[in-house]
Amino acid sequence: xxxxxxxxxxxxxxxxxxxxxxxxxxxxxxxxxxxxxxxxxxxxxxxxxxxxxxxxxxxxxxxxxxxxxxxxxxxxxxxxxxxxxxxxxxxxxxxxxxxxxxxxxxxxxxxxxxxxxxxxxxxxxxxxxxxxxxxxxxxxxxxxxxxxxxxxxxxxxxxxxxxxxxxxxxxxxxxxxxxxxxxxxxxxxxxxxxxxxxxxxxxxxxxxxxxxxxxxxxxxxxxxxxxxxxxxxxxxxxxxxxxxxxxxxxxxxxxxxxxxxxxxxxxxxxxxxxxxxxxxxxxxxxxxxxxxxxxxxxxxxxxxxxxxxxxxxxxxxxxxxxxxxxxxxxxxxxxxxxxxxxxxxxxxxxxxxxxxxxxxxxxxxxxxxxxxxxxxxxxxxxxxxxxxxxxxxxxxxxxxxxxxxxxxxxxxxxxxxxxxxxxxxxx
Ligand SMILES: NC(=O)c1ccc[n+]([C@@H]2O[C@H](COP(=O)([O-])OP(=O)(O)OC[C@H]3O[C@@H](n4cnc5c(N)ncnc54)[C@H](O)[C@@H]3O)[C@@H](O)[C@H]2O)c1
Numbered sequence: 001x002x003x004x005x006x007x008x009x010x011x012x013x014x015x016x017x018x019x020x021x022x023x024x025x026x027x028x029x030x031x032x033x034x035x036x037x038x039x040x041x042x043x044x045x046x047x048x049x050x051x052x053x054x055x056x057x058x059x060x061x062x063x064x065x066x067x068x069x070x071x072x073x074x075x076x077x078x079x080x081x082x083x084x085x086x087x088x089x090x091x092x093x094x095x096x097x098x099x100x101x102x103x104x105x106x107x108x109x110x111x112x113x114x115x116x117x118x119x120x121x122x123x124x125x126x127x128x129x130x131x132x133x134x135x136x137x138x139x140x141x142x143x144x145x146x147x148x149x150x151x152x153x154x155x156x157x158x159x160x161x162x163x164x165x166x167x168x169x170x171x172x173x174x175x176x177x178x179x180x181x182x183x184x185x186x187x188x189x190x191x192x193x194x195x196x197x198x199x200x201x202x203x204x205x206x207x208x209x210x211x212x213x214x215x216x217x218x219x220x221x222x223x224x225x226x227x228x229x230x231x232x233x234x235x236x237x238x239x240x241x242x243x244x245x246x247x248x249x250x251x252x253x254x255x256x257x258x259x260x261x262x263x264x265x266x267x268x269x270x271x272x273x274x275x276x277x278x279x280x281x282x283x284x285x286x287x288x289x290x291x292x293x294x295x296x297x298x299x300x301x302x303x304x305x306x307x308x309x310x311x312x313x314x315x316x317x318x319x320x321x322x323x324x325x326x327x328x329x330x331x332x333x334x335x336x337x338x339x340x341x342x343x344x345x346x347x348x349x350x351x352x353x354x355x356x357x358x359x360x361x362x363x364x365x366x367x368x369x370x371x372x373x374x375x376x377x378x379x380x381x382x383x384x385x386x387x388x389x390x391x392x393x394x395x396x397x398x399x400x401x402x403x404x405x406x407x408x409x410x411x412x413x414x415x416x417x418x419x420x421x422x423x424x425x426x427x
Contacts, residue, residue, distance in 0.1 A: 001025055002185065005078035007103050009033075009040050009067070011047055011159050011326070012122060012152045013084030018052060019163035021059035023188050029067045030074035032103075041067035048325040048352050051160045071110040080118045080181065081107060082150070083134070087123045093267035094275075095126050097133050104134050108141035118181050120148040124265055126272050127203040130172070146178040149198045151205035156259065157323030169193045172201025206269045210283055213262040215250045217286040220293045223253030223427025233427025253427045255335065255383060255409035256293035258320035260328040263290070294331045297407045298338055300424040301379045304405040309343030312402070314373040317384015317410070318350035318357040318366070325352035331409070332357065332383045336364050349373035351386055371400060379405035385412050394418045 002025050006017040009031040021027040031037050039046045043057040059065040068074050075081065085099040100123060111117065119138065121130045130149050138145045149172030154162035169186045171193060173179035179195050186193060194204070219237075226233040233253060241248025257263065266283050273280045298308075305311055320330035327333070332348065339346045346364045348357060354366040367373050370388070374380060374397065382389055390412040397404040398420045406418070408425040415423055 003077045003079050004028070004185075005030065005074045005081045006084055007031075007071070007074065007081060007107065008084035008086070008099075008123070009036050009046070010084065010086060011049060011156055012154065013082070014040060014045060014047075014056070015049060015052060015154060015159040015163045016082060016084060016122060016152065017065055018055050018059055018160065020185070021062075021064035022055060022164060025064070025185075026077075027059070027065045028074050028077060029065065030069075030071055031067075034069075037067050037069060048323075049159045050157065050323060055160055071106045075107060075110040075117075076113070078117060079115075080120060080185070082120050082122050083107075084122045084152075087125055087264075087268075089264040089267050092271065094271040095129075095264075095268035097125065097129060099123075100125065100129070101133055101137065104137045108138055108143055111141070111143050114144065116144040116146065118146040118148055118178055120150050120182065121202075122150050122152050124151060124205050124209075124261065125149075125202055126206070126268055127199045129202060130198045146181070147174040147198060148172060148178050148182050149201040150182060151201060153205075153208065156326055157321065165190075167191050170201050170204045171195045172198040174198060206265055209262055209265040210269055210286075212250060213257055213266050213290070214282070214286050216252075216257045216262075217289045217293075219251040219253040220256060220426065221289055222251075224293075224296065226427045252411050254293075254411055255297050255331045255381070255426075256290045258329040258331045258333075260320075260326060263287070263329045294335050294409075295338070296426050297335065297381045297383075297409045298342075300407045301381070301405060304422050304424075305378055305403070307342075308339060308379075310345070311378040312345045312347060312376055313339050314377040314380040314401075315339075315346065315348045315364070316350075316370060316373060316380060316382045316389055317386060318348050319353035319384060322384045322386035322389070325350075325356060327353050327356050327360065330357075330383075333361065335381060335383060336361050340364070347373050347377065350384060351388065370396070374400040377401045378403050379407070381407045381409050382412065383409050385410040389413075394421050397421050 171182040223233045318332045405422045
């Protein structure tokens with residue numbers, strides 16, 4: 001059993017904290033946001049994640065996890081401190097490390113006892129950040145530290161499951177002792193573990209997200225080309241997958257990628273590369289392609305309905321994907337804004353993300369059910385891949401909508417079962 005602290009209780013921090021506590025460690029959580037701390041301490045996760053509420057309550061009851069109100073209380077008992085704060089995009093696309101800097105400074109201030117601790121960066125940070133941002137702050141404060149990097153690969157919506165049963169673990173260490181400490185923390189993981197240096201571990205995370213974003217953008221572009229050339233993407237995709245060099249997973253075309261990671265991480269890598277004299281043309285193209293992909297869904301509506309001015313359009317799914325309430329960079333945002341700019345009346349529904357979405361785009365009428373969203377609609381765009389949406393039938397659209405024009409932006413419905421529906425999907 002190890003005493004761990006987790007600084008930052010967003011999806012990454014809280015799910016990691018609960019997972020480590022479930023593995024038998026004693027975990028202390030801290031967040032600068034008092035509301036988040038209060039919710040986590042009460043067993044009420046500040047965001048939706050399948051299974052997290054039950055697991056959180058269990059580790060709180062067992063006193064394996066507790067949430068404290070000061071950084072001092074978080075650092076004092078810990079031998080390992082995980083940094084899980086956000087690393088968002090700046091206006092120019094570069095990585096904003098101000099949260100990481102201020103969290104590291106607070107850790108250094110709270111660390112007064114001369115005890116050696118291992119500080120592990122779990123936040124997604126550009127190669128070199130741990131050495132050039134975290135290290136000098138701890139050195140200047142004279143703290144006896146070891147440094148590690150442990151990038152997080154969890155998928156929102158399955159975050160807890162991924163934290164409990166990772167399919168790979170990447171550990172960056174500043175030396176053999178740190179590597180040993182980190183490996184022993186992950187003894188439970190029945191998966192490949194890559195032990196490497198700090199910078200490489202940081203880079204692996206960007207390589208992974210950039211490749212996955214590229215796969216999505218490639219699938220989108222290929223599907224657009226299939227439409228232009230009048231061939232079926234499904235068949236082409238099957239054929240692609242027969243090549244043993246190509247993994248056919250994650251090649252689902254639609255309205256593009258969003259979320260808190262892919263867009264900002266690819267932007268950060270492009271921006272860092274450019275500053276160092278590289279020309280990341282492919283990743284720039286991935287971002288550019290993703291920026292406009294959602295417009296294909298709107299073009300389908302215009303093909304069917306003509307001018308969208310005054311038309312009632314439903315958006316099903318407001319979060320960036322199903323099974324989450326996270327609206328960061330969701331494609332529902334540009335879709336809604338574009339429809340509103342064209343004079344459409346936009347109605348939105350999401351099982352979880354409605355209130356958060358309303359705050360950002362109050363002009364969208366957010367309703368409480370799929371039925372309400374579809375009622376009287378001239379067209380609908382399926383933007384989220386919630387399982388409940390994939391069970392919608394032709395009858396649901398035909399009997400509720402004014403005109404049953406449906407654009408499946410996530411490829412979750414079977415076109416063969418959409419009799420009577422003016423059904424479109426990309427590819
Ligand atoms: N969300 C994901 O799916 C995911 C997956 C893998 C990696 N990541 C990366 O992990 C990191 C965290 O992601 P997230 O989605 O949990 O972020 P988040 O922004 O949702 O949560 C970060 C938390 O850190 C807190 N915080 C900020 N500064 C602090 C400080 N000085 N002291 C204490 N707490 C502080 C914030 O209040 C917030 O609650 C990011 O770098 C992200 O890119 C995220």
